[in-house]
Amino acid sequence: MLLYVQPVPQSDCHHRVPPPRLIAHLDMDAFYASVELLRYPELRGLPVVIGGGRRHQPVQRSDGTLEYFRLRDYTGRGVLTTSTYEARALGVFSAMGTMKAALLAPDAILLPVDFDEYRRYSRLFKAAVREIAPQVEDRGIDEIYVDLSEIPGVFDDAGTAIGRQLKGAVHAATGLTCSIGITPNKLLSKLASELDKPNGLTLLSVDDIPTRIWPLAARKVNGIGPKASEKLASFGLHTVGDIAAADPAWLVEHFGRSYGAWLHEASHGRDEREVVTFSEPKSISRETTFDRDLHAKRDRAELGSIFTELCVQLAGDLTRKGYASKTIGIKLRFDDFKIVTRDLTLPAHTMDAKVIRRAAGECLKRVDLARRLRLLGVRAGALASLAELVAPQTAYEPTVPSAPPRVREPTQPTHNASLPLFDSEHPHE
Numbered sequence: 001m002l003l004y005v006q007p008v009p010q011s012d013c014h015h016r017v018p019p020p021r022l023i024a025h026l027d028m029d030a031f032y033a034s035v036e037l038l039r040y041p042e043l044r045g046l047p048v049v050i051g052g053g054r055r056h057q058p059v060q061r062s063d064g065t066l067e068y069f070r071l072r073d074y075t076g077r078g079v080l081t082t083s084t085y086e087a088r089a090l091g092v093f094s095a096m097g098t099m100k101a102a103l104l105a106p107d108a109i110l111l112p113v114d115f116d117e118y119r120r121y122s123r124l125f126k127a128a129v130r131e132i133a134p135q136v137e138d139r140g141i142d143e144i145y146v147d148l149s150e151i152p153g154v155f156d157d158a159g160t161a162i163g164r165q166l167k168g169a170v171h172a173a174t175g176l177t178c179s180i181g182i183t184p185n186k187l188l189s190k191l192a193s194e195l196d197k198p199n200g201l202t203l204l205s206v207d208d209i210p211t212r213i214w215p216l217a218a219r220k221v222n223g224i225g226p227k228a229s230e231k232l233a234s235f236g237l238h239t240v241g242d243i244a245a246a247d248p249a250w251l252v253e254h255f256g257r258s259y260g261a262w263l264h265e266a267s268h269g270r271d272e273r274e275v276v277t278f279s280e281p282k283s284i285s286r287e288t289t290f291d292r293d294l295h296a297k298r299d300r301a302e303l304g305s306i307f308t309e310l311c312v313q314l315a316g317d318l319t320r321k322g323y324a325s326k327t328i329g330i331k332l333r334f335d336d337f338k339i340v341t342r343d344l345t346l347p348a349h350t351m352d353a354k355v356i357r358r359a360a361g362e363c364l365k366r367v368d369l370a371r372r373l374r375l376l377g378v379r380a381g382a383l384a385s386l387a388e389l390v391a392p393q394t395a396y397e398p399t400v401p402s403a404p405p406r407v408r409e410p411t412q413p414t415h416n417a418s419l420p421l422f423d424s425e426h427p428h429e
Helices: 031-039 098-104 115-132 160-174 186-195 206-213 226-234 240-245 248-255 257-267 300-321 353-364 386-390
Strands: 023-028 048-052 109-112 136-138 143-147 178-183 201-203 283-294 323-334 339-350 373-385
Touching: 023 160, 023 186, 031 048, 031 115, 048 098, 115 136, 115 143, 115 160, 160 178, 160 201, 178 186, 186 201, 186 206, 206 240, 226 248, 240 257, 248 257, 283 300, 283 323, 300 323, 300 353, 300 373, 323 353, 323 386, 339 353, 339 373, 353 373, 373 386
Parallel strands: 048 109, 178 201
Antiparallel strands: 023 143, 023 178, 136 143, 283 373, 323 339, 323 373
């Protein structure tokens, strides 16, 4: 039987009172689309979606104007990366199949993805924030957490002035808008940053939880995914407030000791996680979804070219980020949507495109390639920073003469090297 208790905001509960904190969650507004609108300002106010390939580049007419690709002309199985708010009003959202989006908004403009440009703008807005508040946790290309707690005077107005300053700095550096939520913790701040999008600044205290947080759908809480949301709904728990009203022991009984306890805490807006300013990546990967299913034999040349390009891009990512990998893996999705992964551990760390390509090819040898492929990816794991590989001793370890660490440096691909699978009779790397 489902039991309810009267929800009580955190401020009225007998919990250990942590030091006062103000945490900001900054989320760029429709980031990829907004970057494209800087490039094509004439598209402002129109439904625009991002998710096309090179063939969807705008074409310049004889009079100098641009001709844009329309969703109604799209064929393929791509997935949208993002959309403008005008497109969202038509029901088109990120992660939606492009063909489905074309049915909903046939006249929407489709632009190709340009991750290099998005990464450049990501660096710009994050650098602007760090000039004001250096305690930044990077959560992706378009969002960050910022610990404002140690900024002088920040508690005088609950973060209003610093929030406006951050928004101004981001706009000055990029020409883009962002939405910021400022609350006592990360969980509430992420929720708050969504409440007044776009270009919002939302400040919440624990006293605002009943009016601003409890009415939200349970799935809005970061950590309540589709399966958990469905299970909660089966018990009649649809909102955050519904969870907050549920008996904690009942939540533990039905959702497990750890997750059930977390649901209770999260629904009351409690979160003591720190802002983590640095964490080592566990892996770096590159993958692509094909416009049509490709077969390992019939489309050997095309797959070989794509496969090699992914490995070269991955090697470039490693070099740029200053990491080397000792485990190379592949990811395949077949036409029946089955996903297969394989990994290979190398004798030494590498960031060499040729070594990555060869190791990934060896992984492919362990996969039945009879079915056609929808997706191909390459992953670099077991990462080590170049600093660790060059100077692995810690401060307390005695320095002793030793052979230098084995790291395969990037090399220019050599021609006519024998490579496994997806290669033509005269392969070129």
